[in-house]
Amino acid sequence: GEMPKCSFIIGNYNKQSWVSEAIWSITHQSEEDIEIIIVDDASTDYSMMVIDYYANKDKRIKVFKNETNMGIASTYNKATDNVNSDVILVAAADDVYHRDRARWTLDYFKYHRDKDIVYFPFYKSDHALKPFEHKFAIPFDIERLKQADGQFIGHGFMGYKTIVGKTIKYREELKHGCDHAFLLDIHNAGFIFGWIKDNNKIAGSYRFTPEMVSVKYREEIVKQDEEIEKRETEKKEETVKQDEKIPTLEVV
Numbered sequence: 001g002e003m004p005k006c007s008f009i010i011g012n013y014n015k016q017s018w019v020s021e022a023i024w025s026i027t028h029q030s031e032e033d034i035e036i037i038i039v040d041d042a043s044t045d046y047s048m049m050v051i052d053y054y055a056n057k058d059k060r061i062k063v064f065k066n067e068t069n070m071g072i073a074s075t076y077n078k079a080t081d082n083v084n085s086d087v088i089l090v091a092a093a094d095d096v097y098h099r100d101r102a103r104w105t106l107d108y109f110k111y112h113r114d115k116d117i118v119y120f121p122f123y124k125s126d127h128a129l130k131p132f133e134h135k136f137a138i139p140f141d142i143e144r145l146k147q148a149d150g151q152f153i154g155h156g157f158m159g160y161k162t163i164v165g166k167t168i169k170y171r172e173e174l175k176h177g178c179d180h181a182f183l184l185d186i187h188n189a190g191f192i193f194g195w196i197k198d199n200n201k202i203a204g205s206y207r208f209t210p211e212m213v214s215v216k217y218r219e220e221i222v223k224q225d226e227e228i229e230k231r232e233t234e235k236k237e238e239t240v241k242q243d244e245k246i247p248t249l250e251v252v
Contacts, residue, residue: 004035004060006087006102006159011075012040015093016047018207021129022093023054023061025204031102036061037079042069047093073170073178080165088165092156096129097204104201105159108194115194117160117186119153120203129205137195145183153193155179157203164191177224184228 008026012019026036038051038061048065055061064078080088089105091097098104101120108118123131135154144152156179168185170178187193196203 004085005031005033005106006035006089007083007085007162008034008036008089008091008102009076009079009083010036010038010091010093011072011079012038012043012047012051012093013069013072013075014043014045014047016043016045016050018094019047020050020054021096022091023051025097025099026091027054027058027060028099029097029102030099031106034060034102035084037064037082038062039064039066039075039079041071041075042066071172071175071178073172073174076170076178077172080162080169083162083165086162087159088162089159090156092206094207095156095204097157098202100201101157101203104196104203108159108196109161112194114192116164116191117158118194118196120157120196120201121199122154122157122203123205124208125205127207129207131205132208134199134202135206136199137197140193140195142187145180145187153183154203154206155183156206160186160191167191174224181224181228188232 010022010026015022023036023038026034036058038055040048040051040063042065051061051063055063062082064082066075066078070078076090087106087109089102104120105118109115112118119137121137122135124133124135125131138152141152164186168182168189168191171181171185172178174181
């Protein structure tokens with residue numbers, strides 16, 4: 001049949017308490033011409049029962065299962081490999097989304113053809129989805145991004161053209177912060193970030209708890225970035241050195 005207008009990609013690992021709300025909020029989008037790609041990363045809880053329940057009711061949902069736990073980077077990459085549309089919306093199994101998120105994202109790309117990525121305002125919420133902070137989408141700033149500073153881009157609320165995800169993979173070798181590295185990698189590849197200036201277009205709620213990876217490992221993630229950057233620079237310098245090896249005639 002026809003290609004859907006956009007694709008939600010979700011990685012799930014042991015999110016039985018939340019995954020139902022996440023899927024419900026996506027299946028009830030005002031833009032119905034979507035596909036929902038869920039990759040379960042070898043969960044050991046009951047979340048697959050929940051996912052299968054929805055998949056059996058809604059043919060827009062496609063489910064893939066990892067036989068062993070591969071980590072979130074690999075899970076997002078696998079989901080991206082199975083996308084059949086031109087626009088990807090990243091989703092998390094423990095967040096919930098505004099019913100107009102897909103429509104807003106598609107509209108943005110329609111009117112901003114030069115942009116490859118768009119990020120949104122969102123709520124930071126507690127377990128019960130009670131918001132305690134309204135995060136605005138502030139202008140893109142590479143220096144601020146490098147500081148891994150307080151989710152200034154909500155990765156789980158981004159939309160990007162599928163070409164971005166097919167070109168740049170999430171780094172599977174990273175233990176933490178693969179979403180953060182992905183943002184740096186797509187920027188370095190020359191893709192263009194846009195953001196939603198209307199702070200009422202809140203893409204959803206980000207369930208934020210103190211034991212979360214982004215809180216615990218922030219310093220580690222920044223250090224990791226610096227190492228990646230050093231390696232990339234060394235690679236570039238190597239290439240330059242190779243060029244310099246061309247013999248030159250010395251004038252005596």
